[in-house]
Amino acid sequence: MRLDRDGSPARELAFRLRQVRADAGLTYAQLAAKTDYSISTLQEAASGRRLPTLPVTLAFAGACGADVGEWREYWTDLSHARVTGDSSVPVPRWELRIRSQAAEEVKPPKEVRIRRVWLRWAIVLFFIASSAVAAVFLLIPSERGKPRDFATVVIQNKVAIGPSSLLEDTTPLYMSSRTISHCARRGCELSGTTMWSGAKVVVSCWAHGERLTNEDLTSSGIARNPHGATSDLWFYGKWSDGRGGYVAQVYVAPAFRGTLGLRECGTP
Known part of the structure; x- marks a missing residue:
């Protein structure tokens, strides 16, 4: 069954349950064999119609090899958002960790960092000596109507x-x-x-x-x-x-x- 995400806690949890099952490569029959729950119960948990209970959620995620502690925290956050009507959907800890690692890896190329240093010096020289105006304009072509370098x-x-x-x-x-x-x-x-x-x-x-x-x-x-x-x-x-x-x-x-x-x- 297709799941349309609408930002609600039930569907966000269902979306990630489906994702973790797909990543694990397990069928619902295999999931049922690894847990104490029936196929229909596990399918209902990932349907998005309602927020499943914590035990079902942890059994589902744990059978797929996920961190049960992180899923417990995520379910608790979603349950709180559902009760309070909070429109900001919680993001699971594992996704925040991946994003943080990816953001730390993104750094400008070395040649770009060098170019930034030269641009800063050019701006300083512009204010120190009026004779440097022409040189500064060469270093900052966008100031002259030419395309920016980066x-x-x-x-x-x-x-x-x-x-x-x-x-x-x-x-x-x-x-x-x-x-x-x-x-x-x-x-x-x-x-x-x-x-x-x-x-x-x-x-x-x-x-x-x-x-x-x-x-x-x-x-x-x-x-x-x-x-x-x-x-x-x-x-x-x-x-x-x-x-x-x-x-x-x-x-x-x-x-x-x-x-x-x-x-x-x-x-x-």
């Missing part, structure tokens, strides 16, 4: 759901060698470049590619969601090890969308 963008790996929700995607974003979607299965994903919301990427140009959206088009009321974004623009940037790849603009924070004064990829 910009730093902030990742927003979130999905717009329903009329107003904006939730972190359950899978990380990654750089790709082509401006197309689903590169993980199409052979164009840059391995080791996974990112979560808040990560920063240094980009140098933009390009047109496949038109993408961050909207869950199956969710009710999505047309009214102010967080929805659709675009065929992609940024090209470099990972910390020097490899280059593309990131779709619908997955960067709104303040960093558009061309940002950068050149179009492939132009001088």
Whole structure:
């Protein structure tokens, strides 16, 4: 049965129960054999119709090899949100840990860091000596109307759901060698470049590619969601090890969308 995420505690838990079962590669029959619960009880837990009990949740997750302590904490947070009517959906500890690790790995390439140092010195010289104005303008071409050499963008790996929700995607974003979607299965994903919301990427140009959206088009009321974004623009940037790849603009924070004064990829 298809599960449409609407930001409710029951469906968020069901979504992650389905995810952990898929990661473990277990059928419901195999799950039932590893727990004291029937197939129908386990299927109901992952249906999203209601929040399952804590024992069922822990048995389900534990049979899939997940950390029972983290799932206990996650279930408790969701239960509290359901009772209080809190609209902010809790994020499980394991996802926060993965995002934190990914964010720490994202650093600007060495040559970009060096360029930043020179730009700072150029600005200082501008205020110290008027004779340095011409030199400073050469170091900062965007000040003269020329395309910028680079910009730093902030990742927003979130999905717009329903009329107003904006939730972190359950899978990380990654750089790709082509401006197309689903590169993980199409052979164009840059391995080791996974990112979560808040990560920063240094980009140098933009390009047109496949038109993408961050909207869950199956969710009710999505047309009214102010967080929805659709675009065929992609940024090209470099990972910390020097490899280059593309990131779709619908997955960067709104303040960093558009061309940002950068050149179009492939132009001088």
